[in-house]
Amino acid sequence: MSDKIKIEYSIVMNWIKDESSILDLGCGDGELLSLLVQQKKVRAQGIELDEQAIYKCVERGISVFHEDLDNGLKGYADKSFDYVVLYQSLQQIKKPDIILRDAINVGRKVIVGIPNFAYYKARAQIFFKGIVPVTTSLPYEWYNTPNLHFLSISDFINYCKNKGFKIEKSIFIGEKSIIKIFPNLFALTGIFLISK
Amino acid sequence: MDKKQSDNLIPKNNVGITETKYFTFAEPPNELVLDSGEKLGPITLAYETYGKLNEDKSNAILCEHALSGDAHAAGYHKGDKNPGWWDTMIGPGKAFDTDKNYIICSNVIGGCRGSTGPSSINPKTNKPYGMEFPIITIKDMVNAQRYLIDHLGIKKLLTVVGGSMGGMQTLQWIVSYPDRVCSGIPIATTAKHSSQQIAFNEVERQAVMSDPNWQDGNYYGESAPIRGLAVARMIGHITYMSDKSMAEKFGRRSKENKTIFKFDPDFEVEGYLHYRGDSFVKRFDANTYLYITKALDYFDIAGDKQLYEVFKNVKAELLIIAFKSDWLYPAYQSREIVKACKLAGVDATYCEIDSTYGHDAFLLEIEQETNLIKHFLEHVYSGRKK
Numbered sequence: 001m002s003d004k005i006k007i008e009y010s011i012v013m014n015w016i017k018d019e020s021s022i023l024d025l026g027c028g029d030g031e032l033l034s035l036l037v038q039q040k041k042v043r044a045q046g047i048e049l050d051e052q053a054i055y056k057c058v059e060r061g062i063s064v065f066h067e068d069l070d071n072g073l074k075g076y077a078d079k080s081f082d083y084v085v086l087y088q089s090l091q092q093i094k095k096p097d098i099i100l101r102d103a104i105n106v107g108r109k110v111i112v113g114i115p116n117f118a119y120y121k122a123r124a125q126i127f128f129k130g131i132v133p134v135t136t137s138l139p140y141e142w143y144n145t146p147n148l149h150f151l152s153i154s155d156f157i158n159y160c161k162n163k164g165f166k167i168e169k170s171i172f173i174g175e176k177s178i179i180k181i182f183p184n185l186f187a188l189t190g191i192f193l194i195s196k
Numbered sequence: 197m198d199k200k201q202s203d204n205l206i207p208k209n210n211v212g213i214t215e216t217k218y219f220t221f222a223e224p225p226n227e228l229v230l231d232s233g234e235k236l237g238p239i240t241l242a243y244e245t246y247g248k249l250n251e252d253k254s255n256a257i258l259c260e261h262a263l264s265g266d267a268h269a270a271g272y273h274k275g276d277k278n279p280g281w282w283d284t285m286i287g288p289g290k291a292f293d294t295d296k297n298y299i300i301c302s303n304v305i306g307g308c309r310g311s312t313g314p315s316s317i318n319p320k321t322n323k324p325y326g327m328e329f330p331i332i333t334i335k336d337m338v339n340a341q342r343y344l345i346d347h348l349g350i351k352k353l354l355t356v357v358g359g360s361m362g363g364m365q366t367l368q369w370i371v372s373y374p375d376r377v378c379s380g381i382p383i384a385t386t387a388k389h390s391s392q393q394i395a396f397n398e399v400e401r402q403a404v405m406s407d408p409n410w411q412d413g414n415y416y417g418e419s420a421p422i423r424g425l426a427v428a429r430m431i432g433h434i435t436y437m438s439d440k441s442m443a444e445k446f447g448r449r450s451k452e453n454k455t456i457f458k459f460d461p462d463f464e465v466e467g468y469l470h471y472r473g474d475s476f477v478k479r480f481d482a483n484t485y486l487y488i489t490k491a492l493d494y495f496d497i498a499g500d501k502q503l504y505e506v507f508k509n510v511k512a513e514l515l516i517i518a519f520k521s522d523w524l525y526p527a528y529q530s531r532e533i534v535k536a537c538k539l540a541g542v543d544a545t546y547c548e549i550d551s552t553y554g555h556d557a558f559l560l561e562i563e564q565e566t567n568l569i570k571h572f573l574e575h576v577y578s579g580r581k582k
Contacts, residue, residue, distance in 0.1 A: 051550055054545075058571045061575035063513075063544060063545045065534055065538075065546045066546050066548045076538050077539060080541070
């Protein structure tokens, strides 16, 4: 686990109350959920598309549904979970606005982690080199990226404003530390705790 | 093959020589009241067990067989060349680890492999039941098994598992006896039989019933309707495979390597189906085939209710497994179960294994199933011990 991910996980961990219920959309191999189960005694459920990642989740004892979020977040009643987590997955979903709308209904609160496309190094790569940026939080080349949508921290804040979602908490992370000044320029990642 | 030979052939990670045991209950006047309201008794269940029941009886796993299966799930019967039907999954170090768990597999009621069914003697007439045997349902199969589990002194099963019809019994267990199971593993199954599934079963039943030897089910002691039953089994086998798995296994290859322009089974796939049909009739009773396919067709665990409503009482944790190429029990049916889990708040995991084997995958995708089941059971067992 890299230092950056460690910082990001610890932020999410701090926000989540003990013994709460969590739905992690695009939970990958279940690393975050498994930490939450161990340290916060949460009731965890993941949703993941990749079959190999499902095996890893089961290995960790994490309950997971093998589903494609592009088909929507179906089946859950409103307020089924205390938190719905979209950590580094929102930008990979075909219709992020629909998933976010569902997530905010299914969860009392939603935690969203996004890579910042407006990071200064990304801006520099576009401006000076004229290439699609590759950064720590956007590590892929144009031809192999799973990301379908590119957004900045400002984009997400504006989006929440327009939709009437309340940003209860937000933290911005750079290469190794938390960014407090000009996050849209200096942060690689933004993590938000939002509610309706 | 004599005993010695078969003993030598037994691989190391195998449960070895196994024997079928029998348990009889529901002696009149305490017959089992069936779903239909009719009474049946006495009832014998054939069953096998593998591994050892631990002291607090917390390591018992009930393994449910599919339409044509039986109690012989693992190991070898004396002198047999082939092991039980899920030998790849049950044994030392396997998914259902006999070093840790006590595994029970019982033949269903209505069966023909040692359990009471249409070929058994009706004590009232001293003749085989034939079509006098009452209609049985998946719920009846499970209710009967509960007597066996009581008899074995097990209060709560660590898990109930099964594929296809075994999966239906698994679902029935977790719904009917929520306090008797810690977890369930329904594989390649459905919460209710679809129109297409009923349709295939009806064609298969018609194949049996249109065989002149069937004689309204009164063929015992005479020639059995083996032609009809073989055709039924051939249809069944088509539905168990996928277009791709058939293409891979047989292609358009013919036995003679040339077109013979006759109606003999010259294509390999034809030979395979004939072989499957012919070997099936040696071990299976035609009336049982009718009764069990009917039990499958009647299966609709929620009935007039929504599935999530009947799942509200479920306490078991579920591992639901489906296979991408299974068109007989398509993955959408498993996703319906998942949906009900979500709404009812049942703790569950769902995996759709990318297999090309069709419905047969539950007997063949051993590596993936083992991977999932082994870890799932460890997790359930440690949860139970907390």
